[in-house]
Amino acid sequence: MDDFQSAYQEEKARLDRTLEEIDQQLKRLRSIPVYTGQDFTEQLLEENRESQRKLLEQSIHEPYFGRLDFEEQGRRKTPLYIGKVGVGDQDGKDPIVIDWRAPVASLFYSFTGGDDASYVAPEGLIEGLVYLKRNIVIRKGILDRVVDTYNRDSDGPAVSDEFLVYRLGENKDNRLRDIVSTIQAEQDQIIRAAKNTALIIQGVAGSGKTTVALHRLAFLLYQYKEQIKAERLVIFAPNHMFIDYISEVLPELGVGDIQQSTFSDWAAKVLELDEVPSDGSEALSRWFDGGAKGAETWQDAELPGRFKGSMVFKEIIDAAVSMLESGCVPEGDFEPWEGARLPRKEILVWFEGEYRHYPVARRKERVLARIHRWIEMELKKVPSAAALKDRKKKAQQREKSYAKKWPELTPLSLYRELFGIRKSGGTEGMVDVSDRIPAGIWKDTQARLKKNAIKEEDLAALLYLYTLINEIDGNLTFDHVVIDEAQDFAPFQVHVLDRFVKGHSFTILGDLSQGIHYYKGVRHWDEMKELFRPDENAYFALTRSYRSTMEIIQFANEILERGVGADLLAVPVFRSGEPVRLLEADGEKRLALIRKALDKVLGGSFRTAAVLTRTMREAEELYAALSEGGLEANLINGELTQYAGGVSVLPVYLSKGLEFDAVIVTDVDQEHYGPKDAKLLYVGCTRALHELWLLHGERLPDYVSGDKASEYAAKVSLEA
Numbered sequence: 006m007d008d009f010q011s012a013y014q015e016e017k018a019r020l021d022r023t024l025e026e027i028d029q030q031l032k033r034l035r036s037i038p039v040y041t042g043q044d045f046t047e048q049l050l051e052e053n054r055e056s057q058r059k060l061l062e063q064s065i066h067e068p069y070f071g072r073l074d075f076e077e078q079g080r081r082k083t084p085l086y087i088g089k090v091g092v093g094d095q096d097g098k099d100p101i102v103i104d105w106r107a108p109v110a111s112l113f114y115s116f117t118g119g120d121d122a123s124y125v126a127p128e129g130l131i132e133g134l135v136y137l138k139r140n141i142v143i144r145k146g147i148l149d150r151v152v153d154t155y156n157r158d159s160d161g162p163a164v165s166d167e168f169l170v171y172r173l174g175e176n177k178d179n180r181l182r183d184i185v186s187t188i189q190a191e192q193d194q195i196i197r198a199a200k201n202t203a204l205i206i207q208g209v210a211g212s213g214k215t216t217v218a219l220h221r222l223a224f225l226l227y228q229y230k231e232q233i234k235a236e237r238l239v240i241f242a243p244n245h246m247f248i249d250y251i252s253e254v255l256p257e258l259g260v261g262d263i264q265q266s267t268f269s270d271w272a273a274k275v276l277e278l279d280e281v282p283s284d285g286s287e288a289l290s291r292w293f294d295g296g297a298k299g300a301e302t303w304q305d306a307e308l309p310g311r312f313k314g315s316m317v318f319k320e321i322i323d324a325a326v327s328m329l330e331s332g333c334v335p336e337g338d339f340e341p342w343e344g345a346r347l348p349r350k351e352i353l354v355w356f357e358g359e360y361r362h363y364p365v366a367r368r369k370e371r372v373l374a375r376i377h378r379w380i381e382m383e384l385k386k387v388p389s390a391a392a393l394k395d396r397k398k399k400a401q402q403r404e405k406s407y408a409k410k411w412p413e414l415t416p417l418s419l420y421r422e423l424f425g426i427r428k429s430g431g432t433e434g435m436v437d438v439s440d441r442i443p444a445g446i447w448k449d450t451q452a453r454l455k456k457n458a459i460k461e462e463d464l465a466a467l468l469y470l471y472t473l474i475n476e477i478d479g480n481l482t483f484d485h486v487v488i489d490e491a492q493d494f495a496p497f498q499v500h501v502l503d504r505f506v507k508g509h510s511f512t513i514l515g516d517l518s519q520g521i522h523y524y525k526g527v528r529h530w531d532e533m534k535e536l537f538r539p540d541e542n543a544y545f546a547l548t549r550s551y552r553s554t555m556e557i558i559q560f561a562n563e564i565l566e567r568g569v570g571a572d573l574l575a576v577p578v579f580r581s582g583e584p585v586r587l588l589e590a591d592g593e594k595r596l597a598l599i600r601k602a603l604d605k606v607l608g609g610s611f612r613t614a615a616v617l618t619r620t621m622r623e624a625e626e627l628y629a630a631l632s633e634g635g636l637e638a639n640l641i642n643g644e645l646t647q648y649a650g651g652v653s654v655l656p657v658y659l660s661k662g663l664e665f666d667a668v669i670v671t672d673v674d675q676e677h678y679g680p681k682d683a684k685l686l687y688v689g690c691t692r693a694l695h696e697l698w699l700l701h702g703e704r705l706p707d708y709v710s711g712d713k714a715s716e717y718a719a720k721v722s723l724e725a
């Protein structure tokens with residue numbers, strides 16, 4: 006028997022034993038009648054049994070995916086089996102399968118050969134020797150594959166990407182999947198980073214940012230189970246369809262109930278807005294469907310999204326509200342009826358003294374309530390019933406009009422005042438900051454606010470005002486916040502979120518090379534880092550790209566290098582595929598050739614394909630034409646909440662974050678992708694896992710037809 010066969014036999018025997026053990030445990034658990042009584046302790050025990058049952062039921066299909074033979078210093082060599090779910094033996098003493106999030110399991114991901122292997126455990130640094138690292142594929146309880154990625158006894162360290170490449174070569178369906186069996190060392194470092202740090206991660210396209218963020222949440226829930234709750238974790242994602250696309254990963258990892266939201270949805274909930282301001286897709290659509298040409302030359306300060314997302318705007322707001330407190334208590338004493346008087350001095354003692362520790366809106370509330378109580382006490386002193394009736398009535402009216410003299414302390418009313426919209430008897434305490442806001446933005450915002458129309462760009466400021474005047478309710482706080490596609494987030498948004506998060510516990514991930522929304526987001530990660538103290542943040546860079554073949558990555562890299570002069574180039578995993586196809590397809594032949602290219606692509610075993618256009622309008626037209634020709638496809642627009650897979654037709658800017666087995670980018674010419682659109686084309690190209698087609702007019706954009714291109718791209722022609 007050769008080594009491979011004996012390894013397979015050994016693992017098969019071990020799998021049979023494990024399945025038998027899990028089966029026994031399940032049988033035992035199922036035999037215990039479900040407790041439905043009122044006893045609290047019994048209820049807790051029943052809950053435990055129920056979650057144990059679920060975990061074992063999940064585990065029995067694929068109990069583990071890896072094996073690591075480790076000899077801890079001074080102990081015996083032990084084979085450790087690592088799975089998505091930890092399983093103990095009948096007595097619950099020795100683990101049969103170790104949870105991938107356990108400290109020792111980190112060795113499986115971080116060990117890359119050599120004599121020194123160590124991991125950090127709660128007891129401190131554990132050192133030892135690794136003898137074997139083995140990947141084991143089990144499908145539906147049947148052993149499918151055994152691949153050794155390190156064997157100390159063979160001819161030296163042989164850590165290879167073979168298993169990773171095998172996994173990456175698989176076709177994808179309509180959902181992002183977990184990667185527990187192949188997490189890479191650079192990703193593992195991020196997943197296991199300490200909770201109370203703001204992690205800022207620059208990762209090239211396809212480096213696993215989204216995937217890593219989701220695994221990090223699963224890790225945090227395991228590692229800090231006493232301190233954090235799933236429902237207090239949140240992922241901010243760019244749109245609802247993306248949320249749907251990533252929705253399977255956490256349940257696959259045995260984690261549920263995590264909040265997933267767009268920033269706008271969340272802000273609207275906190276601010277109790279009747280309507281959710283557009284999440285930006287509408288603005289994007291206008292931006293890309295024309296009208297925005299030349300706007301790239303605008304100064305940041307003139308771009309509403311950039312200006313209102315900056316910390317400069319926060320400082321302007323601080324200046325505007327700096328006198329708010331001192332301007333709150335109305336002039337004059339309070340007189341509920343002639344002869345009774347509550348001196349303003351006394352009210353100030355309450356407002357500025359006793360209630361000082363409350364935020365201002367709450368202080369106002371408390372002072373007004375106390376005045377009410379004071380009136381009631383005064384009324385008790387009134388001797389005659391007739392006088393009492395009269396005074397009561399008067400006091401009611403005066404109390405009401407006195408309350409009206411106080412400023413309206415809501416985020417929206419203050420924001421309106423910031424832009425010069427003042428109600429009669431408005432806030433004396435607001436400082437005029439109009440000269441610090443660019444005239445265009447001032448005028449546009451004022452006009453909108455007069456009609457009570459709020460845009461996404463206003464939300465950070467509104468939330469900030471909210472936090473200045475209100476206490477943040479415990480229900481609204483988070484234990485950890487993930488921000489995906491963070492290059493499109495503004496520093497001010499993150500600053501505001503920081504007020505809702507304990508311990509600056511953030512995972513902020515993005516790719517500056519995919520920053521296609523010129524009018525918002527960050528230009529450099531320092532803009533985010535500066536929001537935190539040096540000891541509160543950590544920066545990581547992910548440079549390996551796992552999604553696409555080498556040919557596609559090299560081709561996309563060249564677009565970045567030539568078109569943007571970027572240095573954040575992706576390093577491919579050694580997975581070779583077809584060359585990128587360049588197909589001239591314009592004029593009358595365009596539609597027929599798009600159809601032909603699609604037929605070619607769909608002829609294989611691919612499960613998902615995308616046809617990317619430059620604009621939404623073009624996507625709609627193409628979708629209509631393709632459907633008329635009998636093709637079954639889905640049109641994706643910014644409103645969609647579900648991603649169905651199959652063939653999708655969509656504008657390239659909406660493809661961000663998604664991936665497809667094959668991608669066909671249409672109209673890749675100078676007209677559609679001018680010199681400023683290299684990043685956009687880069688996003689489109691990097692969506693492809695296995696095949697990329699570029700359908701173009703007579704002249705490709707200059708940054709596409711590079712000299713080196715022939716190494717990984719080929720011109721093809723299909724008969725129209």
Ligand SMILES: Nc1ncnc2c1ncn2[C@@H]1O[C@H](COP(=O)(O)OP(=O)(O)OP(=O)(O)O)[C@@H](O)[C@H]1O
Nearest residue numbers: 184187188189210211212213214215216551552662
């Ligand atoms: N360690 C890994 N093992 C196997 N597959 C991986 C690994 N890391 C990432 N992938 C795969 O690479 C693809 C890209 O991952 P993901 O979408 O998380 O990357 P991203 O950095 O968020 O991409 P983008 O910024 O381009 O949207 C996914 O198919 C994911 O499953």
